[in-house]
Amino acid sequence: MFVRLALPIMLLTSPALAQQEPAPIAAREGSAYKHKHSGFSFPPTLIGLKRVQGREVVAPQLDLMFNYRAADASEEISVYVYRMTSGSVPLWFDVSRMVVETRKETGSKTAWGTATAFTPPGQSSASALQLGWTITGSALRSTSLTLIPMGDWLVKIRHSSIAHEVASLQRRTSEAVAALGWPKRIAAAPAAVAIADCTEPLALGGDAKPVAANGANALVEAVLAQMAGNPSSRKKAPDAAAAVPVQWCADRSIVNQAGLYRPQGTRDRYLAPLSDSGIAVWTQPSAASAMLAEKDSPSWSVSLLTAGRTYNFAGRDRLPLPSQVDAILKERPATSAATWGDRQISVDSGAMN
Known part of the structure; x- marks a missing residue:
């Protein structure tokens, strides 16, 4: 049904x-x-x-x-x-x-x-x-x-x-x-309230273009994506106990199949769900670029999040338009990181050229 x-x-x-x-x-x-x-x-x-x-x-x-x-x-x-x-x-x-x-x-x-x-x-x-x-x-x-x-x-x-x-x-x-058969021990979860609408528009600046391939950047992005997609890894971080849960808002101005969402107060990133079972595209300012001191040439990462693996596509020179997501997903991912099981990271040399 x-x-x-x-x-x-x-x-x-x-x-x-x-x-x-x-x-x-x-x-x-x-x-x-x-x-x-x-x-x-x-x-x-x-x-x-x-x-x-x-x-x-x-x-x-x-x-x-x-x-x-x-x-x-x-x-x-x-x-x-x-x-x-x-x-x-x-x-x-x-x-x-x-x-x-x-x-x-x-x-x-x-x-x-x-x-x-x-x-x-x-x-x-x-x-x-x-x-x-x-x-x-x-x-x-x-x-x-x-x-x-x-x-x-x-x-x-x-x-x-x-x-x-x-x-x-x-x-x-x-x-x-x-x-239903609930486990005896369940990790504490924050109180839930219905999601609010975003109050400011996304900071979009035209079509996003791919940035030059960078092996070190791509590898760091894959490691970070693996950690972000593995909740158990996040809990082991030193500052996990003090972390405040992200509050999300819904961007109703962008019409797509399953809505668009972003952390409240941000305009430079978004999560675009592709299903109602957790599959989504996440784009944000590249943390790898910041870590590698590429401040003069900022880029945006684009990742496809699935139940057991995160796929990272070529970085973009600005926040991609939501209408560009379809085309980006047809590209070959530069890297992919397992977020379940063996935790392997794969690098596609062909996509790096």
């Missing part, structure tokens, strides 16, 4: 965006299925709905999901678990909210109030967000979206019903949240 946001057709030709086909998960009937990285488990039934389908979207268990469905198909819950390598709960909730509201094939949605924060099982702050909609023009009567942080992972719950009105559905969603 639920389909994630598809990548734009023009991006599917990018080698970096080539995705594996989702693989069916063989879960033993009557037994919970455990997510080996977090300890989260998918029970065989959920508030009376039977677990009917599971898929591993990105191996090894970096993005997976299960569906739960009523015997008469009147109600369905989809539970996703995937890595959060960028952004925040409010940011990715906003992306998923837009996906729900723009899918016209499932009817017209009217939000039931505004997104509300709540304290999920095993946590001490209202770190999760939830919103429900009334549906017209469809067999469905209501739907809801819930996003919960779980350490380095996100748990997303989509719940829809033919029979329940939205208030009743959200009560059942809360019951489903409580009935």
Whole structure:
């Protein structure tokens, strides 16, 4: 019933965006299925709905999901678990909210109030967000979206019903949240509030041009990207305890498939989601250029963030226009860095020439 946001057709030709086909998960009937990285488990039934389908979207268990469905198909819950390598709960909730509201094939949605924060099982702050909609023009009567942080992972719950009105559905969603198999220990997460709109425009200055290839710069960018995409590495940094979580804002002036986001108070960087499951393009002033004392020729890094790897493209001489992202992603990445597993860094000599 639920389909994630598809990548734009023009991006599917990018080698970096080539995705594996989702693989069916063989879960033993009557037994919970455990997510080996977090300890989260998918029970065989959920508030009376039977677990009917599971898929591993990105191996090894970096993005997976299960569906739960009523015997008469009147109600369905989809539970996703995937890595959060960028952004925040409010940011990715906003992306998923837009996906729900723009899918016209499932009817017209009217939000039931505004997104509300709540304290999920095993946590001490209202770190999760939830919103429900009334549906017209469809067999469905209501739907809801819930996003919960779980350490380095996100748990997303989509719940829809033919029979329940939205208030009743959200009560059942809360019951489903409580009935899922949560780990005994979950890292503390900041309180969540619905994302605010940016108040100032991006500082765009025309088409961004590639800068001259620089092997040292590219290698430093890859190392930094690997650290940024690996939350465990960030937590081990000396100043991690004092770090203030980034507050993001949504740039509604830029119209693209899944919105545009930036840290509040900045105009020289942005995150452009390509899906509602954490895939995004991140461009910012090059930290490598600053570290290598290239102050006279500043550049902007452009990275594609996926569940297990970050791809770095040739730097640009200014902040790329959002409309340039498609073309950049068709280029050969200069480097790529694994953010899961062996932590390998690859350098494409052909892209460096």
